[in-house]
Amino acid sequence: MQTAEMTRIDKIIKNSTFQALIGKIKEQEKNRRFCRHDIGHCMDVARIAYILNLEEGYGLSREMIYAAALLHDIGRAEIPETGVDHHVVSVEYAKMILTEAGFDRNEETQILEAVFMHNTDGLSKPGLPVLLFRADKLSRACYSCEAYEDCYWKTEDKNKGVSY
Ligand SMILES: [Fe+2]
Numbered sequence: 001m002q003t004a005e006m007t008r009i010d011k012i013i014k015n016s017t018f019q020a021l022i023g024k025i026k027e028q029e030k031n032r033r034f035c036r037h038d039i040g041h042c043m044d045v046a047r048i049a050y051i052l053n054l055e056e057g058y059g060l061s062r063e064m065i066y067a068a069a070l071l072h073d074i075g076r077a078e079i080p081e082t083g084v085d086h087h088v089v090s091v092e093y094a095k096m097i098l099t100e101a102g103f104d105r106n107e108e109t110q111i112l113e114a115v116f117m118h119n120t121d122g123l124s125k126p127g128l129p130v131l132l133f134r135a136d137k138l139s140r141a142c143y144s145c146e147a148y149e150d151c152y153w154k155t156e157d158k159n160k161g162v163s164y
């Protein structure tokens with residue numbers, strides 16, 4: 001069943017630029033030992049962020065949360081060519097995709113801020129940035145990862161057990 005509330009999320013999923021970037025990342029990461037940044041990761045982040053939103057009473061809409069989660073890592077597609085930090089490139093592509101999906105200027109500003117902060121200082125900003133930052137980290141199953149010892153995450157940051 002489809003609810004009207006998520007129609008713009010489906011537009012993001014079907015967006016040709018989004019599909020091209022996600023496809024490129026999938027190809028780049030097909031032999032990756034560490035965590036991947038595929039659609040599964042995006043959906044994990046979206047759902048965890050939405051759970052946090054409900055549990056902690058942030059009152060954000062599903063569309064705002066899912067849009068930020070789907071778009072936060074798309075800039076990774078260009079790391080091999082440009083070396084530019086992916087959160088910066090993600091913002092550029094996300095802006096275009098959000099407009100095409102029908103998000104207004106105010107919504108875009110909030111989503112882009114969260115995407116921009118997701119790898120840096122997202123914890124310092126309540127609302128969507130902190131939800132995206134936390135869900136991104138919580139989404140990783142470090143506790144059953146074969147590459148645990150070699151992962152660049154600090155030991156104290158790795159998820160030692162299931163939270164969500
Ligand atoms: Fe990221």
Ligand SMILES: [Fe+2]
Pocket residue numbers: 037041045072073136
């Ligand atoms: Fe991520």
